[in-house]
Amino acid sequence: xxxxxxxxxxxxxxxxxxxxxxxxxxxxxxxxxEGFSNDSSLLYHAHAPTAITGIDxxxxxxxLIAEEKMLKHRSLEGFSIKPATDFLDSRVPVLxxxxxxxxxxxxxxxxxxxxxxxxxxxxxxxVHEGGGSLESQYGSLPFxxxxxxxxxxxxxxxxxxxxxxxxxxxxxxxxxxRFPDKYLxxxxxxxxxxxxxxxDIRPPGELNxxxxxxxxxxKTKKQGVQYGIHYGHHPFxxxxxxxxxxxxxxxxxxxxPITGRVHQPPPVHQTFxxxxxxxxxxxxxxxxxxxxxxxxxxxxxxxxxxxxLYYVDGDFMSRKQVSRGMITLHPAGIPHGPHPGxxxxxxxxxxxxxxxxxxxxxxxxxxxxxxxxxxxxxxxxSWL
Numbered sequence: 222x223x224x225x226x227x228x229x230x231x232x233x234x235x236x237x238x239x240x241x242x243x244x245x246x247x248x249x250x251x252x253x254x255e256g257f258s259n260d261s262s263l264l265y266h267a268h269a270p271t272a273i274t275g276i277d278x279x280x281x282x283x284x285l286i287a288e289e290k291m292l293k294h295r296s297l298e299g300f301s302i303k304p305a306t307d308f309l310d311s312r313v314p315v316l317x318x319x320x321x322x323x324x325x326x327x328x329x330x331x332x333x334x335x336x337x338x339x340x341x342x343x344x345x346x347x348v349h350e351g352g353g354s355l356e357s358q359y360g361s362l363p364f365x366x367x368x369x370x371x372x373x374x375x376x377x378x379x380x381x382x383x384x385x386x387x388x389x390x391x392x393x394x395x396x397x398x399r400f401p402d403k404y405l406x407x408x409x410x411x412x413x414x415x416x417x418x419x420x421d422i423r424p425p426g427e428l429n430x431x432x433x434x435x436x437x438x439x440k441t442k443k444q445g446v447q448y449g450i451h452y453g454h455h456p457f458x459x460x461x462x463x464x465x466x467x468x469x470x471x472x473x474x475x476x477x478p479i480t481g482r483v484h485q486p487p488p489v490h491q492t493f494x495x496x497x498x499x500x501x502x503x504x505x506x507x508x509x510x511x512x513x514x515x516x517x518x519x520x521x522x523x524x525x526x527x528x529x530l531y532y533v534d535g536d537f538m539s540r541k542q543v544s545r546g547m548i549t550l551h552p553a554g555i556p557h558g559p560h561p562g563x564x565x566x567x568x569x570x571x572x573x574x575x576x577x578x579x580x581x582x583x584x585x586x587x588x589x590x591x592x593x594x595x596x597x598x599x600x601x602x603s604w605l
Contacts, residue, residue: 224409224419228360229428229461235263241460253466254343254374254397262464264358267432268454274436277449282442284314284322288588292554296600297592299325299531299546300388308332308380309440309447312391315592316529316550318584320497322393323529325546331381335438335449336456338377342393345493345500346370347473347578349533349546351387355380358459359467360425367533367576369492371398372468377439377456388546390531390578396496403491414479416492421475424467431455473533473576478506483514487579501579505535507572517567520558526581527552535574542603549600553585560603 232239239247248269253261264270297315304327305311311328322342331353352365357378364370372378374397392398404415411418433455441448471492479489490501508516528551532543551557567573 224422225463225465226424226467227461227463228425229265229430229459231263231265231461231463239265241267247460252373252375252464259397260465262359262462262466264462265460266454267430267458267460270456272453273450274453275451277438277451280447281445282447283445284317285590286317286587287590287593290585291552291588293552293601294555294557295550295552295588295592296597297548297550298544298595298597299390299548300327300544301595302327302591304329304385306330309337313591314589315548315595316586317589318582318586320395320584321495321580321582321586323548323580323586324391324393325548326387326389326391328380328382328387328389329385332379333381335440336377336379338439338441339372339374339393340441340443341374341445342395343374343398343495344370344372345392345394345398346372347390347392347531349388349390351382351384351389353380353382353387355425355468355470356429356457357425357468358457359462360428362423362425362468362470364470365472367473368470369473370468370470371493373397373466376468378468392500392580394495394498398493398495398500401491401494401499416477416479416489417471417475421471423470425469428459428461429457430460431457433458473502473504473578476502476504478504480507481509482511483509484516484518485509487518487581490579497583499581501581503530503575503577503579505572505574505576508567508570515564515568516570516573517559517564520556522556523551523553525553526583527586528557529580529582529586531578531580533576533578535576547597550586550588557604561605 248266250264302325306329308328311326312324314324316323348368355362437452439450492502493500530549532547
């Protein structure tokens with residue numbers, strides 16, 4: 222994160238004595254996803270965050286791969302993923318590699334009996350349908366449809382939903398998820414040409430201090446295995462914290478599109494980046510305004526990246542027969558472009574109402590068995 226915030230009570234100087242009303246010391250904890258060499262936060266616990274009382278038998282959660290190598294366009298009907306009661310059970314990986322895992326989820330119920338910690342990856346959760354609150358050691362973070370939730374690896378959290386109708390597009394990144402360098406000053410401020418600014422970033426608000434003893438289950442994922450780790454104190458026993466590493470929300474509706482006289486390439490839609498991938502937001506915008514502009518994307522060769530598009534809403538100007546929640550994969554090695562008829566159809570149009578999330582991966586993605594189950598196998602012939 223490029224900016225510092227503070228919540229609750231903290232001592233005037235870090236790594237100094239900070240005592241509770243009964244005279245005992247608060248337990249200070251450094252939280253960082255990159256050791257001691259990058260953004261971090263300091264959290265102050267009422268109890269030591271190391272009090273483990275037991276560990277359950279581990280459960281393998283590694284995605285099952287169906288196709289490791291491919292060279293054809295694919296389409297997945299994302300809303301064919303069936304709802305599941307539990308949040309973790311609802312997460313279905315569909316496209317994976319060593320840098321990123323892409324999953325779909327349709328959870329019906331809130332996380333009430335456990336907490337979750339992804340010790341492997343930062344998480345990006347795009348809220349397609351539903352709303353609620355992300356509860357963590359950093360406080361409460363309300364969310365709604367259209368929000369990106371960015372959760373640093375190692376964050377202990379619960380998601381509380383407002384209803385049973387929820388659809389999520391999830392990205393697990395095995396490197397930190399960041400704002401693109403091209404939008405940042407040398408000191409980390411979002412620049413004037415960035416399509417969003419710090420005012421659009423929603424950090425956690427109210428701090429939820431819970432000082433309870435008991436048996437608290439934190440389901441923790443590490444290297445494709447899920448461990449049930451039991452703690453003797455509630456993990457939200459934080460009286461205060463400060464720093465630059467914390468969960469936050471950004472609405473896709475606050476992304477301000479960059480337009481031009483002729484069609485702009487996909488990098489103008491970039492929203493986040495990680496190691497070997499980028500995430501882009503396609504939002505309603507005015508079309509290109511050159512009098513002879515062709516407003517749809519030109520054919521382009523995917524030589525260096527696999528392109529994944531998740532369709533959220535509206536009519537996508539370069540595609541036919543798009544459904545909500547559909548995922549298309551255009552792998553590196555073969556060109557792709559607009560569907561037949563969409564170029565002429567859109568000439569003279571003034572705007573597009575499309576809403577979609579794109580992920581470009583610079584290493585090939587693999588299809589899981591769950592992806593094969595929801596595939597539209599006729600998609601490859603849709604350019605004929």
